[in-house]
Amino acid sequence: MMGFVYAYAYFILYAFLGWVCEDLYCGIPAKKFINRGFLYGPYCPIYGFGALLVLYPLLFVKDYPILVFILGVIITSTLEYITSWVMEILFKTRWWDYSERFMNINGRVCLLNSTLFGIMSIVVVYIIHPIIQDIVLDIPFTALMSFLSAFTIGFGIDCVFTVLALLRRKKVFQKVQTQMEAFKKDFEAESQLRVQEAQEAFQEWMLSRPDLSERIEELQNSLDNFSLEAKKHISRAFPERRISTEIRNIVADGRLAIEKRRLSANKNAEFCELTNMVMIQDDKGNVLVQEQQNPNGYTLPTGHIELGESFGQSAIHGAKEKTGLDVDQLKLCGTKQFTSSDGCRHIVFLYKTNVFNGNKNEESNWIPLSKIHDYKLISGLDDVLDVFKELDCNELYYNAQYQLKKY
Numbered sequence: 274m275m276g277f278v279y280a281y282a283y284f285i286l287y288a289f290l291g292w293v294c295e296d297l298y299c300g301i302p303a304k305k306f307i308n309r310g311f312l313y314g315p316y317c318p319i320y321g322f323g324a325l326l327v328l329y330p331l332l333f334v335k336d337y338p339i340l341v342f343i344l345g346v347i348i349t350s351t352l353e354y355i356t357s358w359v360m361e362i363l364f365k366t367r368w369w370d371y372s373e374r375f376m377n378i379n380g381r382v383c384l385l386n387s388t389l390f391g392i393m394s395i396v397v398v399y400i401i402h403p404i405i406q407d408i409v410l411d412i413p414f415t416a417l418m419s420f421l422s423a424f425t426i427g428f429g430i431d432c433v434f435t436v437l438a439l440l441r442r443k444k445v446f447q448k449v450q451t452q453m454e455a456f457k458k459d460f461e462a463e464s465q466l467r468v469q470e471a472q473e474a475f476q477e478w479m480l481s482r483p484d485l486s487e488r489i490e491e492l493q494n495s496l497d498n499f500s501l502e503a504k505k506h507i508s509r510a511f512p513e514r515r516i517s518t519e520i521r522n523i524v525a526d527g528r529l530a531i532e533k534r535r536l537s538a539n540k541n542a543e544f545c546e547l548t549n550m551v552m553i554q555d556d557k558g559n560v561l562v563q564e565q566q567n568p569n570g571y572t573l574p575t576g577h578i579e580l581g582e583s584f585g586q587s588a589i590h591g592a593k594e595k596t597g598l599d600v601d602q603l604k605l606c607g608t609k610q611f612t613s614s615d616g617c618r619h620i621v622f623l624y625k626t627n628v629f630n631g632n633k634n635e636e637s638n639w640i641p642l643s644k645i646h647d648y649k650l651i652s653g654l655d656d657v658l659d660v661f662k663e664l665d666c667n668e669l670y671y672n673a674q675y676q677l678k679k680y
Contacts, residue, residue, distance in 0.1 A: 275414075281421055282409045283328070283402075284321035290401075291320020304601065312431045323352050327394050328402060335398055345394025350387040357381040363439075373597065373634050449495045452488070545618045547578040549588040550609075552625040552661045553600060559639040561596055562648075570651035574637070575621075588624045597634035600626050607660040607667030609653075611675065625661050 292315050300306055311317065326348050334340045358381065361367045372380035409417070460478050461467060551574050553561040562571045576591020578584060585603055592600045609621040633639075640648060645658070656669050656677060666679040 278414075278417065278421065279409055280325060282412075282417060283405065284318075284325055285316070285421070285424060286405055286409070287324035287397075288316035288318050288321030291317040291323075294320075312428075312435050314427065314431050316428075319352065319356055323349050323390075324397060326352060327397065331394060331398050338395060338399075341398055342391045342395055345398075346387050346391035349390035349394065350382045353386070353390075354378065354381045363443075373636075375635075445495065445498045448498075449492070452492045452495060456488070456492075544616060545620060547584075547587075547620050547622070548575055549578060549584065549591055549622045549624060550575045550657065551588050551592045551600065551603070552606075552623075553592065553596065553598065553629055554625065554627045554642065555639065556627065558642055560642045560645065561598075561633065561637050562640055562645075563595065563637050565651055570649045570654070571640075571645075572651045572654055573657075578622075584622050585624070588622065592629075596637045598629045598631045598637075600629045602626055602628040606663060607669070609657060609660070609669040609671075611671035612673060623657060623660050 295317055296306065311319075327345055330348070331341050331344055334344065357367065357369065367380070370380045371377040371383035371386065374383040374385060376384035412420075457475065460475050464474065464478065466474060550572075553574070555561075560573070562573060564570070565572045574592050574595040576587060576595060578587040582590075584605075588603055589600055592598060603624040603626045606623045606625055608623060610618060612618050646655070653669075656679070659679075660667055660669060668680040670678045670680065672678070
């Protein structure tokens with residue numbers, strides 16, 4: 274009985290310490306507080322379970338530090354992999370993704386984190402746990418039981434609210450999926466065409482059917498709820514989470530159909546796509562570029578502006594996703610706009626910064642800005658660089674014939 278009580282106390286303390294480490298690890302580069310806990314309270318249970326899984330086997334081999342490190346890597350990495358897999362199966366969302374990191378396994382674990390967990394296993398076994406053990410054993414048993422009882426009640430309530438939030442989130446996803454599948458099923462039954470092979474015909478079908486108005490309004494409400502769920506605590510705690518491709522495609526199809534239907538009802542409205550481009554410079558006169566295929570050539574990091582997202586914040590998120598760097602103090606230099614063959618106006622917001630931290634990914638390369646024209650650049654990037662250099666223009670406008678005017 275006493276052994277279980279002390280193990281529970283260790284679980285709580287390590288869950289709290291894990292939460293502190295996560296907040297510092299993610300919050301310092303972002304220069305803001307980020308509650309990285311999956312739950313609402315100041316604890317990360319995976320660290321509590323991980324500590325117990327590491328401690329009890331490793332204490333038997335603590336006379337062999339190398340073995341402690343190796344077993345620590347294996348145990349913690351296995352726990353992280355299984356947790357990621359189970360949560361993705363349950364909630365259709367990958368809560369962390371290491372796909373762009375060196376030596377990863379399916380994006381669920383990576384060499385860097387596993388090595389850090391191995392080092393932490395040594396620190397815990399030889400330094401931290403002896404201190405924590407002394408602290409716990411010095412607490413009167415009655416007082417310890419009272420604290421654990423109060424914590425258990427609060428922890429249980431926290432778990433209930435978190436599970437309810439996740440189930441509500443999953444229900445919103447499933448509702449959007451069901452509504453879009455119903456639209457596609459009706460279209461395929463009437464047209465004898467597959468949506469994947471006739472996307473434009475599907476969009477026209479939704480535009481031309483006034484009897485679908487009520488169903489489309491319900492879909493709009495579901496998509497609004499989807500956006501609200503994306504802004505709640507769990508999503509903010511894991512900004513690098515990745516919703517399944519299936520759900521992303523369904524949501525994108527639904528938003529596009531609704532936007533085109535709205536625009537067709539308002540002849541004065543215009544269908545627009547908002548994106549951003551960021552020029553990141555270092556103190557040596559280099560800029561960060563990426564090689565792009567179709568069209569082929571070097572370009573600057575770009576990203577889409579999501580529904581309800583500010584322009585500046587989308588540029589920060591886009592730069593992080595494309596380059597791996599955390600950028601700050603962005604300066605809006607101007608815009609680029611053109612209209613594509615489908616009538617969509619594309620507006621690109623052009624930002625630059627020399628304030629960043631972190632490590633760039635393998636897809637990004639530094640090249641001297643003074644020699645950038647020695648490289649093959651994508652079409653139009655020369656004009657964009659004039660805006661970044663602030664050479665008497667801050668707007669690039671391409672007309673229907675793709676003739677450029679600078680303002």
